[in-house]
Amino acid sequence: MQNLIFFQTQWRRAVQASVLAGFALISNFASANPSTQVKQLPDFVKSSLDFRSLANGDWLVLDKKTLRLLSPTGMERANMKVRAKHFDLRENNDHALAVLINSDTQNALPIRIQQGQFQLQTNLPVATAALDASCLFRDQQQLMHLFLIAKSGHAQQWLLEGSQPRLVRNLALPANAKSCEVDDQTETLFVNEEDFGVWAYSAQSESSAARQAVQLRQPHGQLQQGAQAMHVFSSGIAVLDEAGKNIFLSAPIKQGWKITKHFSNKKLAAWPQQTGNLRALELGGKTNFYLRDDNKKTWMHVTSLSRKKETSQEIIPVLIPQAQTEEMQRLGDAADDPAIWRHPVDSQLSRVLGTNKKQGLLVYDLQGKQTQLLEVGRLNNVDVRQQIQWHDGVSDIAIATQRDDLSLVIFDIDSRGTVSEVSRIATGLENIYGTCLYQPNHGGLEAFVNDKDGLVQHWRIERKNGTYQGTKLRQLKLATQPEGCVVDDKNARLFIGEEKRGVWLTNADATQASPLKLIAKVGDRLHADVEGLALYHGKRATYLIVSSQGDNSYIIYDAQAPFRYRGKFRLGFNIEKDIDGSSETDGLEVSSANFGTNYEDGILIVQDGHKRLPDGAQNFKYLDWKQIAKALQLP
Incomplete structure (x- = not known):
């Protein structure tokens, strides 16, 4: 610690x-009856x-x-x-x-x-x-x-x-916090800053410490001087102003908080002359508000509200990671995108490749131990293909986007999982970002690489006499910034994530180009930014996994039309192994191969935006596919 x-x-x-x-x-x-319904606040x-x-x-x-x-x-x-x-x-x-x-x-x-x-x-x-x-x-x-x-x-x-x-x-x-409370339902931490007001933070440990104003003192809000007291209740938070004359009820909206109800001592006769505390209590099917009369040293009921019916919400299962990689050797926003290389003989000797946007390429084993560091500059996305048929032989290759020289960096992976840089291909892009590989049925290797302005390039990668070179085949254009992409090699389908809009589909074969089609739109389920994309090729179906960065979740869709939504999940704490959950995931990768104990049905690797338990540099989390299939009842 x-x-x-x-x-x-x-x-x-x-x-x-x-x-x-x-x-x-x-x-x-x-022993008492848990269903006992209290009707009023007892005298004692x-x-x-x-x-x-x-x-x-x-x-x-x-x-x-x-x-x-x-x-x-x-x-x-x-x-x-x-x-x-x-x-x-x-x-x-x-x-x-x-x-x-x-x-x-x-x-x-x-x-x-x-x-x-x-x-x-x-x-x-x-x-x-x-x-x-x-x-x-x-x-x-x-x-x-x-x-x-x-x-x-x-x-x-x-x-x-x-x-x-x-x-x-x-x-x-804030310094001199008078009190704090958490709404478990919305996972919101409220902090009462003395003489100023109430702020809202995410209580999710994986979230950043960004705050929103709930109720502040005049002229920034409605409170006189600040908040005397606050209390979470079923419909939001109640805030008593410092002067003890008003109670403001607030609820979250998309861009912050709004006042939903206002009670004043001018309108409520039961209001005490001098009050120091506030409580909301669910009694008799109503939310009852009590103020403590500091003169009479007693709690007084000041008003009641009918309880709103709770709207049903999708239950998002929380799954437990089996392992995590060693932390990055750079602090801040460093880790980005993983890829998986499977050992040809012993799957438990397989490797996970992970990019470090401040340093280079990291290589890990299935226990999360770092085996290599290639300091090749600021890499963003990486992808792997194995058993590629070249004119002069067969090899396993990883390709990553390099943000310093705006190139595609080509790495060779030998039979032991040792990675080495072998070539670079200049792209001519201004802000190179994401990439994914395509291994056509007829052989060879192709790559898609995108720019922050929405431009997507399609390259053919060739090797002759051990030397690599690239030929640009075509380019596509999205309206706004893309990053994650993945190709279904067998069916020649390219999925591209546009961060603010959703997931697009087109034909990966340049000779059979098709218009881009939006198959998963940002909205109630998929939350911007749309980041990592990966495909799980199961025995019965193929699934598209998408990083829904805006709500720290991962969404599963069928990878065939009509691209049915299968559900979403999050990663939580593995208490036994001191592993935290994951959040704000950039890149992810999945494989349906058998990787041995704990990963017989495959493995999902996700980037973690905030390393916790305790704080540390970013890393990657490993999750077995069996948990996902069971939680979402996937065939």
């Missing part, structure tokens, strides 16, 4: 002892600083010096002596997890709640700088995460699974 920004690697024994001494376990949890909750209801009818309430677990009738099941301002809560099938910031130590305290008892999760490192906020997040894999934000704005995302928490990533957030 890398050096931490504001955490040590172990608990200090003195702190642990003092915290544990504050526990008072009162009684075991008496109203005097608390903060509260949450549990699915079994219990209540978790925070008083000035104590966190309490109460039964539906108010009987105390457990308590813990602690000073805190608020807490967060998530429930699993057999337990709940609460987290709060201890006001005395400024440490985050994660607390497991099970069978009516509290258990301190003592394996979280101690803070070495004062924490402002903490909040929980359960991702699509149902894995628990914890966000911790220091007063300086330094923040970290931790994975709370297994025997030890693991650092997922570091973030730079």
Whole structure:
């Protein structure tokens, strides 16, 4: 694990002892009906600083010096002596997890709640700088995460699974964050910046730290001074202004956030004179909003809204990578496109080639270990063909686009999987970008190479007396920037990805050219940018795999008309092997060949735009095809 920004690697024994001494376990949890429907906020909750209801009818309430677990009738099941301002809560099938910031130590305290008892999760490192906020997040894999934000704005995302928490990533957030909350459904992290307002970030660890304004102070927004409090509810987020006179409900739109509802103290008689906190609670089929009256030290119900019916959404399965390559030797946006070379005798000795846009070509084995580095300049896309019939022999070849001299770089691959550069072909393009190879049935090799302006060139590659040369056959034109492309050699079909519009199809045979046809359009399923393309040639069908970069997913289509949509998936954490998921994938490659143990039905290689668990340089992830076929029920 890398050096931490504001955490040590172990608990200090003195702190642990003092915290544990504050526990008072009162009684075991008496079984309750999980379907209990609470109709109103009980009187024994109203005097608390903060509260949450549990699915079994219990209540978790925070008083000035104590966190309490109460039964539906108010009987105390457990308590813990602690000073805190608020807490967060998530429930699993057999337990709940609460987290709060201890006001005395400024440490985050994660607390497991099970069978009516509290258990301190003592394996979280101690803070070495004062924490402002903490909040929980359960991702699509149902894995628990914890966000911790220091007063300086330094923040970290931790994975709370297994025997030890693991650092997922570091973030730079606003200094003096008053609080944070996560909407698990939309995977959105909300941060309340003191005296300014509320920002939204993606809680997905694979996403960048870009932010959007939700509600800001005047003149940038509607808030007076800033946000006093906020709370996530089923339809968005509720924000209480610093003056305590308005509640704004906001929901996401394509280009940011919009106010969907506004409540004012001028219109609601129950509004307290001085309020310091806000909670939204689903009670009796309605969303009920409560403000804490700081004068009377009680929670007051101020208004209710009918709950909107939840719209059904496509369930996107999260699959688990089996392996990952060693990290790039360059930071930033370096890794781009992979290709696969299969060993002619022992498939487990096969190789994965990966481009580094800042350095050259990397070669890896099936365990992800780097076997070669060819420092040949800034490579973008790479593709491989094997057993190519030339006039003077047979060979395996890789070709990559070189962005320094705008050429196609030709690499020879010997029978052991050793790669070496043998030639370059100048293309004359101004901004060379993507490429893919075509091995016609009649022999030889052809290449398609594109430019950022939409131009696509078609080349014939020839070898005579060991020397390579290229002949340009034709060119195609797309309206905007393409990159990924792939050719179905058997059927002579060329698929081209136009990043903002979708996937195009045309004939790969220059003698039988056909108009470009848009077969997969950017929209509800396919999200720009459209990046890597690959073909899986199965025993029963051929599938087109597309990197839908805009929503960090991978889409499967039939590779024959009518190009039926088969589903999409994402890559998540492999906890056992400390492998993170993948995101913002540029290039990908797939093969249906048997690569031995774990990859009997083939392998998918994807570029990962953000290396996490912990932060690091980019790399490539390996996924067995069996997972994809099972998740999407492919024949």
